[in-house]
Amino acid sequence: xxxxxxxxxxxxxxxxxxxxxxxxxxxxxxxxxxxxxxxxxxxxxxxxxxxxxxxxxxxxxxxxxxxxxxxxxxxxxxxxxxxxxxxxxxxxxxxxxxxxxxxxxxxxxxxxxxxxxxxxxxxxxxxxxxxxxxxxxxxxxxxxxxxxxxxxxxxxxxxxxxxxxxxxxxxxxxxxxxxxxxxxxxxxxxxxxxxxxxxxxxxxxxxxxxxxxxxxxxxxxxxxxxxxxxxxxxxxxxxxxxxxxxxxxxxxxxxxxxxxxxxxxxxxxxxxxxxxxxxxxxxxxxxxxxxx
Numbered sequence: 374x375x376x377x378x379x380x381x382x383x384x385x386x387x388x389x390x391x392x393x394x395x396x397x398x399x400x401x402x403x404x405x406x407x408x409x410x411x412x413x414x415x416x417x418x419x420x421x422x423x424x425x426x427x428x429x430x431x432x433x434x435x436x437x438x439x440x441x442x443x444x445x446x447x448x449x450x451x452x453x454x455x456x457x458x459x460x461x462x463x464x465x466x467x468x469x470x471x472x473x474x475x476x477x478x479x480x481x482x483x484x485x486x487x488x489x490x491x492x493x494x495x496x497x498x499x500x501x502x503x504x505x506x507x508x509x510x511x512x513x514x515x516x517x518x519x520x521x522x523x524x525x526x527x528x529x530x531x532x533x534x535x536x537x538x539x540x541x542x543x544x545x546x547x548x549x550x551x552x553x554x555x556x557x558x559x560x561x562x563x564x565x566x567x568x569x570x571x572x573x574x575x576x577x578x579x580x581x582x583x584x585x586x587x588x589x590x591x592x593x594x595x596x597x598x599x600x601x602x603x604x605x606x607x608x609x610x611x612x613x614x615x616x617x618x619x620x621x622x623x624x625x626x627x628x629x630x631x632x633x634x635x636x637x638x639x640x641x642x643x644x645x646x647x648x649x650x651x652x653x654x655x656x657x658x659x660x661x662x663x664x665x
Contacts, residue, residue, distance in 0.1 A: 405646060405657040407443050413639040414512045415444065418549070420451030420586025421487065422609035423467035429609035431650045432631050433471040439648055440475070443635055448472075448480060449517070451586030451605055452487025452551030454500070459491045468499065483510065487551040487586060488523045509536050515638050516540045520550035522567055522585075530570060537578035545638055545662060548575065549584040553604045555597055557620035558588035558628075560612055575600055581662055582643065590615050590628040591647050593656055597622070601660055605634045605647070627655040 407415075417436060422429050436448075457463040469476070476482075476499065484500035486492065495502040502508060506521040507529050518536055521529065540546055552561075554568040564587075575583065576598050586606035594602040608631060616626040631650040636643060641663075647656040 405654060407635070407637045407644050407646070408639050408642075409443070409637070410639040412513060413637050414515045415446050415637045416512075416635075417445045417448045418451060418584050418603070418605050418634040418636065419448060419608035420551070420584075420604075421453040421589055421606040422450070422471075423453060423455040423457065424609045425457050425463075425466040425471070426609070428611070428631050428650065429467070430471050432608050432633055433475070435648065435650050435652055436472075436633055437474045438652065439635060440478075440480075443637070443646075445635060445637075446480065447512070448475070448482045449519075449549055449584065450482060450484040450500070451549055451584055452485050452522075453489045453586060453606075453610075454484055454487065454494060455491075456489055459493060464497060483517070483519065485519045485550050486521050486523060492521075492524075507532065511544075514543065514640075515545040515547060518546070518548045518580075520548060520571075522550040522552040522564070525567060525570065530574070533571075534574055534578070537574060537580070540578070542579070545582070545643070546578070546580045547582045547584070548580055551585060552587050553585035553592075553602065554583065555594045555602050555622055556588050556604060557592060557594075557617045557623050557626065558590050558604075558612070558615045559617060560615055561588055572598065572600075582660070584634075588612070588615070590626065591632045591634070591655065592616060592623065592627075593625040593647075594622050595624045599663075603634065603645075605632065607632050625656040 455463055455467045457467045496504050509518050552564040552567055556563045580600055582601045584603050588604050588606045589610040589612040590607050592604040611631050616628045632647050635646050643660040649655055
């Protein structure tokens, strides 16, 4: 009888743990709404956008429209920021002009570098990298760690471990970089070697969410070892039909149009919405944070 009671208690505990860490989807796309709580952290995420072509401008225009209802304060970029070159005219064409309305409104961009980016982009002031390939910053109760996944050397790993170790236990820990550790896309797939060196640190120090680009699709992966992974690499480029629909790790995928992601962190809840360039909601929900 005692063994049976213990087993029942374990089953109940596991069930409650699963509920506590689940993504709670919106009832329908039309019903999802950000809480817009005072003192929350609001941002957008874009990746693989820097083509300077019409689809990039259309996504940027939709970001401006969406910001009217969801006033995000800053934007994180997930690499491949500038495809066109490294001259001043390239930065103007592929960044300053498409996002002029956001920049004029005081929206800050915090960039990470992709495999198509020149490392000298770290000196471009509107990217707020302060000359560093990898860096960290804090927005209220959220600590962001920005990595250079193209050149992941021991020095960067040591820096990351020290930064993660020093972050407060009550803070959200969010990492973002270019190459996804988990991916169902056919073009590249998961960066397995990178995952081997990064994931143990993420698990050990309680990283909550990871954002990446590289794959020209949107994808949300089912939680892996307690960590939530998003890929947003379709903010300018697109590989239609590139996601493997049969992958067991896919929670939600979208590969038929360009998109961007909006996020609000309010207390221990992270609210997210992926939006297409025509304003359609393609994914949304809430992640409840639990301290690991």
